Structures are given as structure tokens and as C-alpha cells.
Amino acid sequence: MAKYLFKFKKLGLIKYISHLDMIRLFHRAFKRMEISLSYSQGFNPRPKMSFAQPLSLGFTSLGEYLEFETNKIYNAKDLKDMLNSAMPDGIEITDCWQLDPKSKSIASIVKWASYEIQCDCEIEPSLVEKFLNQEKIIVLKRQKKKTTMKEIDIKPMIYEFKTLEDKKGMYAVVRTGSSSNLNPELLLKAFFEYIGKEFRGENCNIKRLDLFNSEFEPISSQILT
Amino acid sequence: MVLTEILNKQLPKVEKPGRYIGGELNSINKDKHKVNINFGFAFPDTYEIGMSYLGLQIIYKVLNDIDDVFCERIFAPASDMEEMMRKENIPLFTLETKTPVNELDMVGFTLQYELSFTNIINMLDLAGIPIKSKDRGDGFPLIIGGGPCAFNPEPMAEIFDFIIIGDGEDCLPQICDLYREHKNKGDVNRNDFLSTLLNVEGIYIPEFYKPIYRQDGTIQSIEKSKESAPDRIKKRVVTDLSKATFPTEPIVPLIEIVHDRSVMEIFRGCTRGCRFCQAGMIYRPVRERSKDCAIDLIKKQLASTGYDELSLLSLSTSDYSELKPLVMELMELGKEKNVALSLPSLRLDSFSFEVLNEIQKYKKTGLTFAPEAGTQRLRDVINKSITDKDIYDAMKHAISLGWTNVKLYFMIGLPTETFEDLDGIVEIARNIMDIYYDHNKGRKNRRFNITVSVSNFVPKPHTPFQWCAQDTADQFNEKHSYLKEKIKKLKGVSLNYHNTEPSLIEAYLARGDRRIVDVIIKAWEYGCKFDSWREHFNFDNWMKAFDDVGIDPTFYSSGKVTNSDVLPWDIIDTGVTKKYLFKEYEKALEEKQTHDCRISCTACGVNRYVKCEREGTNG
Numbered sequence: 039m040a041k042y043l044f045k046f047k048k049l050g051l052i053k054y055i056s057h058l059d060m061i062r063l064f065h066r067a068f069k070r071m072e073i074s075l076s077y078s079q080g081f082n083p084r085p086k087m088s089f090a091q092p093l094s095l096g097f098t099s100l101g102e103y104l105e106f107e108t109n110k111i112y113n114a115k116d117l118k119d120m121l122n123s124a125m126p127d128g129i130e131i132t133d134c135w136q137l138d139p140k141s142k143s144i145a146s147i148v149k150w151a152s153y154e155i156q157c158d159c160e161i162e163p164s165l166v167e168k169f170l171n172q173e174k175i176i177v178l179k180r181q182k183k184k185t186t187m188k189e190i191d192i193k194p195m196i197y198e199f200k201t202l203e204d205k206k207g208m209y210a211v212v213r214t215g216s217s218s219n220l221n222p223e224l225l226l227k228a229f230f231e232y233i234g235k236e237f238r239g240e241n242c243n244i245k246r247l248d249l250f251n252s253e254f255e256p257i258s259s260q261i262l263t
Numbered sequence: 264m265v266l267t268e269i270l271n272k273q274l275p276k277v278e279k280p281g282r283y284i285g286g287e288l289n290s291i292n293k294d295k296h297k298v299n300i301n302f303g304f305a306f307p308d309t310y311e312i313g314m315s316y317l318g319l320q321i322i323y324k325v326l327n328d329i330d331d332v333f334c335e336r337i338f339a340p341a342s343d344m345e346e347m348m349r350k351e352n353i354p355l356f357t358l359e360t361k362t363p364v365n366e367l368d369m370v371g372f373t374l375q376y377e378l379s380f381t382n383i384i385n386m387l388d389l390a391g392i393p394i395k396s397k398d399r400g401d402g403f404p405l406i407i408g409g410g411p412c413a414f415n416p417e418p419m420a421e422i423f424d425f426i427i428i429g430d431g432e433d434c435l436p437q438i439c440d441l442y443r444e445h446k447n448k449g450d451v452n453r454n455d456f457l458s459t460l461l462n463v464e465g466i467y468i469p470e471f472y473k474p475i476y477r478q479d480g481t482i483q484s485i486e487k488s489k490e491s492a493p494d495r496i497k498k499r500v501v502t503d504l505s506k507a508t509f510p511t512e513p514i515v516p517l518i519e520i521v522h523d524r525s526v527m528e529i530f531r532g533c534t535r536g537c538r539f540c541q542a543g544m545i546y547r548p549v550r551e552r553s554k555d556c557a558i559d560l561i562k563k564q565l566a567s568t569g570y571d572e573l574s575l576l577s578l579s580t581s582d583y584s585e586l587k588p589l590v591m592e593l594m595e596l597g598k599e600k601n602v603a604l605s606l607p608s609l610r611l612d613s614f615s616f617e618v619l620n621e622i623q624k625y626k627k628t629g630l631t632f633a634p635e636a637g638t639q640r641l642r643d644v645i646n647k648s649i650t651d652k653d654i655y656d657a658m659k660h661a662i663s664l665g666w667t668n669v670k671l672y673f674m675i676g677l678p679t680e681t682f683e684d685l686d687g688i689v690e691i692a693r694n695i696m697d698i699y700y701d702h703n704k705g706r707k708n709r710r711f712n713i714t715v716s717v718s719n720f721v722p723k724p725h726t727p728f729q730w731c732a733q734d735t736a737d738q739f740n741e742k743h744s745y746l747k748e749k750i751k752k753l754k755g756v757s758l759n760y761h762n763t764e765p766s767l768i769e770a771y772l773a774r775g776d777r778r779i780v781d782v783i784i785k786a787w788e789y790g791c792k793f794d795s796w797r798e799h800f801n802f803d804n805w806m807k808a809f810d811d812v813g814i815d816p817t818f819y820s821s822g823k824v825t826n827s828d829v830l831p832w833d834i835i836d837t838g839v840t841k842k843y844l845f846k847e848y849e850k851a852l853e854e855k856q857t858h859d860c861r862i863s864c865t866a867c868g869v870n871r872y873v874k875c876e877r878e879g880t881n882g
Contacts, residue, residue, distance in 0.1 A: 054280035070569030127286030
């Protein structure tokens with residue numbers, strides 16, 4: 039039994055496949071390479087394979103993470119090369135590390151995510167400052183498993199929000215993970231509303247850059263043996 | 264590039280954008296400017312349906328195996344995507360390179376079911392290609408038809424430049440060879456190329472023929488406008504399936520599709536001779552893939568895809584001569600590689616149960632059984648050789664092994680059908696329920712479900728029932744209500760039936776002549792598309808279209824269209840003689856069965872052209 043972590047990119051039109059599609063894709067890739075994953079016990083055994091944090095449909099990413107357990111021990115580089123040969127256009131595994139089998143799940147340590155958002159208009163940095171200086175930043179968020187909307191203050195969930203160098207977009211570091219999560223689209227919507235502009239999703243390209251732990255360290259920098 | 268960028272922006276607005284992106288594992292990319300022939304394989308339905316079709320994967324490989332041919336895929340966009348495309352001026356494009364379809368050399372549409380015809384019209388329109396071949400000059404791609412519905416090519420004849428009849432594996436490379444030669448000569452004249460195609464067997468070029476109609480609408484004769492055109496078009500037959508091209512590296516879809524699994528075609532054709540079944544007639548003779556070849560290909564497919572499910576494909580799995588050893592080996596393989604095996608169209612004999620019990624050990628998914636008709640008399644008429652005893656023995660077996668879901672398939676509106684035959688359907692369901700009650704005596708709290716699924720008979724060309732009338736809407740509706748009333752009273756039995764109207768349209772289109780094309784185009788103008796989708800089907804628009812064109816649709820369903828020596832689809836020679844079909848039709852009316860031709864040859868005529876390897880093998 040061994041535990042590994044992949045870091046991979048998701049770029050191009052493949053951003054339009056969902057989280058469930060990604061699970062199926064990796065499952066098949068392992069199968070194709072005859073890498074024997076460990077399975078959960080029970081009536082409906084599932085391969086022990088999980089993503090650190092689901093990526094919204096339509097976002098590209100340079101920093102996705104997949105954690106998995108195998109029955110055999112493999113060389114990390116071999117795993118990376120094998121899987122890369124079974125990937126469709128747009129997915130590329132950039133790193134593979136072996137983890138301590140007893141380590142906490144990656145999903146549980148992810149707390150922050152950084153994003154680069156390209157917009158089709160220039161954004162005035164002073165407006166961003168004003169936006170962030172509000173006492174509270176209230177948005178409407180759909181409640182889990184309900185259709186009702188709830189007002190929440192997203193200000194504590196924003197660590198960084200600033201214009202890109204060319205001002206045609208934003209860089210954001212926001213809370214992510216199972217306990218508290220801010221979708222950058224929600225943040226953008228709130229911002230555009232604040233500056234009195236209409237937010238149109240199709241005019242923004244959102245790219246996740248990386249995931250971090252509570253100390254803002256990259257996921258790959260710790261818990262590795 | 265530009266199109267890719269537009270898609271990148273616009274795709275978030277549509278449902279399931281993953282349908283339109285391409286780039287799947289094992290999909291093929293070539294430099295479209297460096298190849299001689301850019302071919303588009305078009306499936307006139309959505310991605311999820313088209314990608315579940317094995318023929319697409321076969322043709323994709325056949326064509327892309329040729330160095331200077333690049334075959335790309337084209338699917339029908341869903342309505343929301345179409346709306347966006349029309350608004351943003353995005354033409355219909357190929358999945359691989361997002362090339363506008365009208366820039367290709369050839370576009371081949373597969374005709375899988377009649378209710379996809381309007382989608383073809385819509386796709387041509389979205390591509391900016393004139394719909395009828397006569398309106399297209401040299402600057403447009405050649406538009407080709409093929410597939411099972413091409414066996415009556417007439418309804419869509421005026422759309423296509425040429426139509427491939429029968430198996431495409433050998434025919435398409437031949438066409439490409441001729442096209443390359445033609446193109447290299449610097450000749451871009453479409454008519455010259457069509458004339459060259461006369462040297463290829465199995466190709467129907469509609470513009471070389473002209474049907475002459477009688478006053479009553481039937482066909483008097485078919486005149487040729489080109490002397491060298493063949494009188495009849497013989498279908499193409501791949502004789503050795505083990506040597507034929509088969510996808511070893513099928514494209515693995517990124518999104519979930521209808522049948523998301525590895526597929527192995529174990530044979531083509533069927534020897535049973537059910538009289539309603541078009542596939543059983545037009546795909547003759549039976550050609551098996553050897554077991555070793557099948558296993559070898561399966562291993563390659565699993566290794567190249569990572570699928571965890573495998574399905575066998577044929578018209579009647581149990582008739583495969585090496586079924587036992589094949590299934591045994593596959594079960595071993597499945598265990599070793601953790602791949603689930605799925606065996607559709609299995610006859611429920613004891614071996615099948617042994618296998619099904621093994622592969623569905625933990626999750627019994629339900630059994631399907633197709634008696635097709637409710638009484639022995641009617642089963643004799645349609646030549647379905649199942650007896651009541653077969654049905655009940657199988658059910659006893661199934662119940663004792665613990666199956667709790669049974670699905671029964673029937674057809675209604677079959678020739679000579681009476682209400683007694685409908686009672687027979689109810690009777691079968693009731694008797695199976697009784698078998699369950701007997702078996703389960705004393706035990707309560709268990710559920711046993713029977714689903715009776717009823718489809719409406721459509722008399723298809725090239726079958727013994729081609730001379731039969733279809734039931735009218737009133738007759739179908741009456742039969743539906745009759746069954747509904749009776750089955751309502753049976754606890755644990757539910758009834759599914761197909762809507763009447765789509766079955767009527769299916770019959771008009773299946774049995775149509777050349778005049779029908781204007782109805783199809785009119786119906787499309789009224790907004791008809793995705794007619795096989797319940798939520799899109801619009802009967803009133805179809806009726807308006809018939810009305811506008813001035814054609815009485817019942818001419819085609821009532822049997823009048825076949826009141827002549829010349830039938831619209833007679834131009835196609837399936838190998839099965841008309842004499843044989845008529846003899847079978849007469850035997851049907853006499854309620855006499857014809858035996859399986861594995862027992863001995865029944866003289867259908869196909870062995871005049873090809874050897875029947877299974878003929879008389881069970882004699």
C-alpha cells in the first residue's frame with residue numbers, strides 16, 4: 039500500500055468537463071495503465087482516489103491535486119509518465135510525490151486558493167481598494183441543498199484581491215475547502231456590482247493558480263515524506 | 264483558431280458544453296492542410312447518442328488509417344447550442360479541429376433511424392450547405408448517406424450526392440482512392456467524379472435515376488438518365504469480419520454518454536428470419552468474428568481505453584457459434600481486470616442463466632425477454648420461434664435464481680393481430696406473476712415487478728411485411744387503452760408504450776418515395792428536429808408539412824404504396840429476393856413458421872452473392 043499525490047494542469051477547452059467527468063477520466067487512466075488502486079471496503083467498493091478541491095466547470099487551472107492509494111509501490115516519476123500517456127488534450131500531470139500513508143487527506147488541509155482572472159476591461163485599482171475597505175462585503179449565496187438564498191459576508195474569505203499588472207484582470211486569494219469556500223465568480227460579481235458594472239461570466243477567464251494550507255504554504259511543501 | 268476562441272467564450276452559456284470540445288483520448292488529429300481528403304463523419308443526433316454508436320468508431324478508424332485522409336466527427340448541436348450558434352454566426356463545425364463543415368471534401372451522414380432525417384436537413388443548413396444536391400455547385404463538399412435507413416434511400420435521395428448501401432469498411436477506402444485520383448488530376452468537377460463512382464459496387468447515385476409515377480401515386484418504372492448506371496444497387500458485404508477493420512483504440516468520451524463502454528461486435532446478420540425485422544433481412548448473411556479475434560481485440564480495447572465495462576454486440580448473442588468458450592474466457596478476463604460484462608439480446612436458455620447468474624451475482628439488474636407477440640398464433644405469423652413453455656420455463660428459472668425485475672417486449676399492430684393477441688400479452692404477464700406467487704409461497708414483503716413494454720409495429724422495406732398496412736392512429740390508441748385497462752388490474756405489472764404519432768411518422772418516412780423529401784424539408788421549416796426526442800416531437804407540424812406539399816401520408820402507411828410491381832426501394836438489392844420476401848409474407852398469412860437457416864438453407868437468395876458460412880451448420 040502506498041499513497042501518492044499528483045499535481046496537474048487543466049487547460050484549454052477541457053475546462054468544460056465537470057468534476058464527475060474528471061473522476062471518471064482518472065479512474066480510466068489508472069485502469070488503462072494497469073495501476074492497481076486500493077479500493078474501499080464494503081458493499082460498493084470505490085477506488086481510493088480523491089481530488090483536493092473540485093474545480094468549477096469552465097475554470098482552467100495550473101494547480102490541481104489528486105491523491106490516491108495503490109496496492110503496489112511505484113516510482114513517483116514512473117506514475118507521472120504513465121498517466122500522462124493516458125491523458126486527453128489539456129490535462130498534464132506536472133508532479134508526483136509519494137505521501138506518508140498515515141498523512142491527513144489533502145482535501146482536509148486545503149484552506150486557500152489563488153486565482154488569476156482575465157477580464158475584457160480595465161479595472162481601476164483604487165476601486166478595488168474602496169471595495170475591500172467596506173466593513174462587510176455582503177453577497178447572496180445559494181444555500182447547500184436548498185433553493186433559498188442567504189446573505190453572507192465574504193470579506194473574511196478574501197485574503198488578497200488586486201488588479202493584474204496590465205489591469206485587465208484580477209489576482210485573488212480566497213478561502214477554499216469543505217468548511218468555508220468562496221467561489222471567485224461570486225467575488226467578481228460582488229465587485230462588479232459595487233463598481234456599477236454588469237458582470238458577464240463569458241467575458242472573464244478564471245484560472246486557478248494553486249492551493250494552499252492554512253499557513254499559505256503550497257500543498258506540495260508539507261506532509262511529504 | 265477563431266472558432267475555438269469564440270467557443271471558449273460562448274460555451275458556458277450552453278448545457279453540457281463538454282459535448283462540443285473534442286480532444287478526447289484516442290481521438291485523432293492530423294494537419295488538415297497536409298492531407299488530400301478532409302472527411303466529416305456526421306451523426307444526426309447529439310454527441311452522447313452518436314458516440315455510443317460503434318459504426319462511428321469503425322468508420323473513424325477505417326478512414327484515419329489512410330495516411331492522407333483525415334476523418335473528423337460532426338454531431339447535431341442541441342437546441343440551446345444551435346440557438347447560440349445561429350446568434351453568433353458560428354457554422355456547424357467538426358469536433359477535432361473546429362473546421363466549418365462546408366470546408367470539407369466529403370461529409371458522410373449515417374441514417375440510423377428515420378426520425379433523425381430532419382436533423383440532417385438542419386445540420387446542412389447550419390453548415391451553410393444547400394439542402395438538395397441539385398442546388399450545390401462544385402464548391403461544396405460531397406454529401407453522402409449510408410447506414411440502415413439507406414436501404415430505402417428514396418425519401419432522402421435528393422439530399423445526397425451519393426449513398427453507400429451496406430457495409431462501409433471496404434467501400435469508403437475505394438471512394439477515397441478515386442477521389443484522390445480525381446483531385447490530383449486537378450479535376451474538381453463533381454459530375455465527373457460521380458461518373459467515376461459508377462465503378463464502385465454498392466453506390467447509389469440518385470440523380471442518375473428518375474421514378475415515373477402512376478396516377479394513383481405508385482411507381483410505374485424507374486428510368487435511368489445515365490446508361491452506365493446499374494439497374495439495381497447491390498449492397499456491400501464485408502465477408503470476413505475477423506479481417507475487417509475494428510477499433511482497437513476507440514475514442515474515450517470525456518463526458519458520460521449513453522453506452523459508455525467497450526463494445527465487441529461478435530457477428531453481423533441473423534439467421535432467425537423474424538418477419539418484422541429489417542436488420543434480420545438486410546444484414547444477411549451471418550458473418551462471425553472468430554473467438555480468438557474477438558478476445559484479442561477486446562484486450563486491446565481495454566488496454567487502450569481503461570473501460571470497466573464490456574458489452575457484446577450482435578442481433579442475437581446466443582446464436583454465436585463459440586458463445587460458451589467466449590463467455591467463459593471473458594468472465595475470466597473480467598475477474599482479472601475488474602471489468603463488468605454485459606450481454607444484451609441473450610436467449611434465456613440454461614447456459615445464459617448460468618452466465619447471467621455469475622455476472623450479476625450481487626446486483627441483479629433485471630431480465631429482458633422479447634416474446635414480441637402475445638399468442639403462439641401471432642408468433643407463428645411473425646416467425647418468432649419462442650413458445651409459451653420457453654417463456655415460462657425461463658421465468659421459473661429466473662425467479663428461482665432471485666431475479667425480481669423482468670421486462671417483456673411486445674409489438675402491437677402486427678399483421679393479422681386481434682384483441683385475442685392483446686389478451687395473450689396480459690395473460691403472459693399474469694402467468695409470470697402466478698409463477699412468482701407459487702414460488703414465493705408463504706413469504707411476504709418481497710417485490711416482484713414486471714414491465715410490459717409495447718412498441719408500435721412499423722412495416723419496414725425489405726421485409727416480408729413490406730406489403731402490410733400499419734395500424735391507424737385510432738387503432739393504436741384503442742389498443743393502448745385496452746392494454747392499459749387490463750394491465751392496471753395486475754398488481755406488480757406496469758405498462759410502457761410508445762406514443763402513436765412518432766410511429767406513424769416513422770412509417771411514412773421508412774416507406775416513402777422521392778416525393779417525401781419536400782415534406783421533410785417543410786417539416787424542418789416548421790421547426791421539426793430531434794423528432795425521436797419526446798420533448799421535441801411535433802406531430803401537428805408534420806401534418807401541416809404533408810398538407811402543404813399536398814401528399815396524403817396514409818398512402819405510405821396503408822399499404823397502397825406497395826400496390827405495384829415496383830416499390831420505391833426496389834432499386835436496392837439486399838441479396839434477399841423479392842420472391843422470397845413475398846413467399847414469407849404468404850406463409851405469415853397462413854400462420855406458418857420458417858425455420859432458422861442454420862438448420863438448412865431457406866433460399867432467401869443472398870448466397871447467390873456471398874457464401875453463407877452458417878448455412879445448415881445446425882442441421
